[in-house]
Amino acid sequence: MKIVIPGGSGQVGRILARHFHADGHAVTVLSRNPYAAPWRVVCWDGATPGGWIDELEESDVCINLTGRSVNCRYNAANRRLIYESRIESTRLLNRVIASMNRAPHLWVNASTATIYRHAMDRPMNETDGELGGNEPGAPDTWNFSIRVAKAWEEAFFATPAPRTRKIAIRSALTLSPDRGGVFDVLLGLVRHGLGGRQGTGVQFVSWIHESDFVRAVDLLIADEKFTGVVNLASPHPLSNRDFMHALREAWGIRFGLPSTRWMIEIGTWIMRTESELVLKSRRVVPGRLLAAGFQFLHPEWPSAARELVARWRQNSR
Numbered sequence: 001m002k003i004v005i006p007g008g009s010g011q012v013g014r015i016l017a018r019h020f021h022a023d024g025h026a027v028t029v030l031s032r033n034p035y036a037a038p039w040r041v042v043c044w045d046g047a048t049p050g051g052w053i054d055e056l057e058e059s060d061v062c063i064n065l066t067g068r069s070v071n072c073r074y075n076a077a078n079r080r081l082i083y084e085s086r087i088e089s090t091r092l093l094n095r096v097i098a099s100m101n102r103a104p105h106l107w108v109n110a111s112t113a114t115i116y117r118h119a120m121d122r123p124m125n126e127t128d129g130e131l132g133g134n135e136p137g138a139p140d141t142w143n144f145s146i147r148v149a150k151a152w153e154e155a156f157f158a159t160p161a162p163r164t165r166k167i168a169i170r171s172a173l174t175l176s177p178d179r180g181g182v183f184d185v186l187l188g189l190v191r192h193g194l195g196g197r198q199g200t201g202v203q204f205v206s207w208i209h210e211s212d213f214v215r216a217v218d219l220l221i222a223d224e225k226f227t228g229v230v231n232l233a234s235p236h237p238l239s240n241r242d243f244m245h246a247l248r249e250a251w252g253i254r255f256g257l258p259s260t261r262w263m264i265e266i267g268t269w270i271m272r273t274e275s276e277l278v279l280k281s282r283r284v285v286p287g288r289l290l291a292a293g294f295q296f297l298h299p300e301w302p303s304a305a306r307e308l309v310a311r312w313r314q315n316s317r
Contacts, residue, residue: 001221002059004104006030006044006052006089007066011181012110012174012213016063019214028055046089053096061221062104062164064093067152071277074141086152094159103163106221109156111168113206113233113284115149118142120202123237125287126170126229142280153229165227167220172206172233172284174213175304177312187312190244190251196258201241203281206233209298209308216289223292233284235299240278243301250305 003020005013008029017039020027027039030052034041044052046066056062066089068081090109097103116124117132124130132138133146153168175183189195208216213232220226238246248256261279286294298304 001061002026002028003061003063004028004030004055004059006062006064006093007046007110008063009033009035009041010065010069011176011178012171013065014178015174015176015210016065016214016217028059030055046085047092049092049096056096056104057100058102059104061106061108062093062097063108063110063217064090065110066090067110070145074144079144083148083151086148087155090152090155091158094155094161097164098159098161100163103161105163106165106167107161108167108169108217108220109152111153111156111170111229112145112149113170113172113231113282114145114280115153115170116282116284118281119204119283120281123283123285124231125285126231127287129231129284165224167226168229169217169220170229170231170233170284171213172208172231172237172282174208174210174232175308176210177308177315179315183308184312186244186247187251187309190248190253190256193253193255193257194259195244195248195251195253195256197241197244197256198259198278199240199261201239201244201258203240203279204237204283205240205243206237206282206284207243207301207304208233209296209304212296212298215297216286216294219289219292219294226288226292230288231284231286232289233286234301234304235285235290235296236301237283237285238301246302247305247309249302250309 003025008017009031017027017029021039029041030044034043042052042055067086072078115131117130117135156168173182216232
């Protein structure tokens with residue numbers, strides 16, 4: 001297959017590019033900052049047409065991951081970049097793909113599990129999961145993230161593409177042992193004795209192992225019944241307290257200093273990021289994947305954590 005990944009220079013993009021390249025597919029990443037890679041990397045700005053359009057001609061799959069990282073402070077400038085980088089690039093791709101005679105057969109667009117409400121009471125699937133944005137007392141930063149997610153999906157599905165199947169993937173934390181990724185950051189807390197519960201610790205963490213993430217994307221490509229929104233998450237979200245406990249056990253350390261909410265607010269301010277990333281409860285389950293018979297290799301976090309820690313250690317040698 002010929003697979004094009006706009007915005008594929010981040011952690012998730014590299015996971016997918018590495019996977020497809022290893023399977024022998026022709027992979028092209030569209031990036032604002034081209035880099036050396038075993039696959040093809042082509043420059044684009046995510047805002048204007050250009051030579052990158054040729055890469056989409058006669059391609060089989062487009063996987064759009066474009067978007068300014070949310071690992072930042074939500075000031076006015078960053079909010080504008082977070083919003084515009086996602087919505088404008090998606091609108092651009094819609095215009096380009098709709099005008100093609102030989103458009104991609106499938107367009108997978110990134111979305112986020114953050115679109116669901118702060119959920120403590122029950123899991124959120126694609127059928128009856130409740131979207132957030134109206135919870136009383138929710139911080140403005142949480143509501144901003146939900147507004148972005150809703151606008152992103154709306155921009156994606158707004159333009160009909162009769163020759164292209166469309167899927168928006170509402171992804172949970174995608175965990176791999178790659179340096180600089182989410183798992184690397186969380187493990188860093190554990191390694192330095194800071195891997196206790198965060199906040200009350202009762203908020204849910206939704207996650208997915210990288211192996212299951214790429215296998216799920218493989219299924220979405222192969223099974224033409226999939227359209228619309230699909231949750232990409234382990235079937236077993238767990239509390240932040242249990243999540244961090246299992247990660248400490250996987251590393252082999254018993255103690256982890258807990259972080260109160262005020263400590264997290266100060267820490268995230270110092271690190272120039274937002275507390276939402278750890279305090280909001282994301283209790284997301286993959287209803288459509290399970291209904292299709294998808295078998296997770298790593299459905300439970302304790303065993304997934306042990307596997308990721310082992311590979312992290314191996315990569316550090």
